[in-house]
Amino acid sequence: MKVMLAMSGGVDSSVAGALLRQQGHDVVGVTMKLWGGDSDSGCCSVSDVDDARRVAQQLDIDHLVFNFGDDFNEHVVAPYVRDHALGITPNPCIECNRHLKFDRLLRRADQLDFDAVATGHHARIDRAPDGRYLLGRGADAAKDQSYVVHMLGQDALARTLFPVGDIDKTEVRRLATELGLRTASKPDSQDVCFITSTGGRETFLGNRIAFRPGRVVDTDGSSVGTVDSVEMVTIGQRRGIGLPGGGPKRYVVDVDVPNAVVTVGTDADLFVRQLVVDSPTWNAEPFEGHALVQCSAHGEPKPGEVVSDGRRVIVNWAEPQRRIAPGQSVVLYELSDRYVLGGGTAAR
């Protein structure tokens, strides 16, 4: 097959390239240049592009850089800023997967007559007896990334390869070392690529939106304090909301950005029986019934019953669960916890 491999300059996509070569595929490595501003760890910094190129040279495959900066701004950075201004906490890495890797790059690959796009994600693509593509958790439970690629539907899955999804991270590093790949001991990337560790989210957003001070009230409506920027407050947060220490632990249980009010309460106040999910996408068909529901990249999946009102999905938890910040990705897995059914974002 002719495969376009997305190379971030990390160890997973490096080893993915080596495996694809061993399998006899005709591989071209591509690094996407996404972010033109400050960055310290992300996939767009020049040293990461250098790593990707040097690994490609080692693997004897061509390496190209595609500039998708405009698309990244439009589909990832601008919505990230816009959502925060509305009190929504989005997951930009998931939007990048949705719009850049598995849309823009996939279409570019189609246009250039590639058969598939490969990435270094730890997730698996299997076939069901009826031929349907299944999106499964990676072999390494601790590194599983099915959550961040949950939006892949049948069309995309048919043209996607996850070469390291079947092996665990230790094995990935062992292979990289054995092959002498320069990325063998490179640390995993952790953070949002367009946010620097020195400036952080606050500096990034502060340069782009006008923060508004907010009132902090208790669940009974009484004022208990103020915050400098209501846009920076997230549900479940405990620190940085200007409350005096010593009292009972208080958590943010609601953020009303339009009225600049942050509500705090006890841990128990955070628990809800229901979760509403916007903009669902599905592995194949819309799903209703019992499922496991995961609300963060490495969060524990919890059981619930999924029903649909046609446009949105409602999860009725088996046991009350903590509220999920609006904008976070909610991913539904089969009860076996092996395959993704679909997912969406937590509603307000």
Next chain:
Amino acid sequence: MRPAAVEAMLPFFTERFANPSGSHRFARDARRAIDEARDQVAGVLGVRPGEVVFTGCGTESDNAAVLGAGGVSLCSAAEHHAVLQPVEESGGAVVGVDATGHIDLDQLERGLNADTRIVSVMAVNNEVGTITDLYTVSKLVRRHAPNALLHTDAVQAACWLDIRAFAPLVDLMSLSAHKFGGPKGVGVLTIREGVKLAPIIRGGGQERERRSGTHNVAGIVSLAVALVEADAEREHENRRLAAFRDRLIDELTARVDGVIETVPRESKIAGSAHVCIEGIESESLLFLLDEAELCASAASACASGAMEPSHVLAAMGVKRGLAGGALRMSLGRTTTDADIDRAIDVVSDSVRRLRRVKVG
């Protein structure tokens, strides 16, 4: 590289491998090679040998001119980044260009005054091939900015224009050897006699203290050989390649819809074929051309290797969508009739292939 230019370098890696700044006989031999190269270069450029300074590249020459002049600077928006960046970073003025890439003369005039220290306007644009009317520019600069130095980045000009014709109009001029069949890593800055620049590279005082650092003897000798040869071939090559370029553009516009010639031919050098293709992304087109072993470009690449949207096309007012379909093909002394046939076929086939799938 030109075979003669390669040949000329070789002795300086072996039996003539001395540092020309030394005091022994071998050093004197290397020194003589540089002196002779300087005479040859001065002859082609129409300047005095003492006005020729050898540098490490065109970018260094541009930087040395802008930064060395110091003070208030001004350049056109279509300049190479080697000029644009030092001008912008030192708070200089950037003057717009028209739809053909020519500097806006009214804006230029308004931007000039007695405080202006350096004006830099390129002889030939590296992306779209537009030739600047340096005669008019120099008249404006001399009249409205009497204290200014006039610099021209002539890196793209050597193969196509008779530099003697405009050298007297400017105070400073940059060239780069690899643009005329010489090696990479060696350039020229001409500095008119009497003009003082603060050197950006200091140390041993080579090049009459205008550019320190041990001479790249092989590169300098080779540069001179290449420049003399390019000058001798210039008229013939201009005629030959203009005909090729015209055929390339005419055939492409006839065969493929939405191919727009960026700059009219009468405004540009013969070796430049620049078009913008509607509904096409340069990155995809370049991929297919590369697969077919046709080497072309779109704009300029950033440090990561990604193509950046062209600042030249943006300055010319080309819409971002159309500029995203830029294709920059260069013709030169090795280009043959058969190359043109193949380029026409490969480009038109590739555009057809890309248009089958909707993207973006």
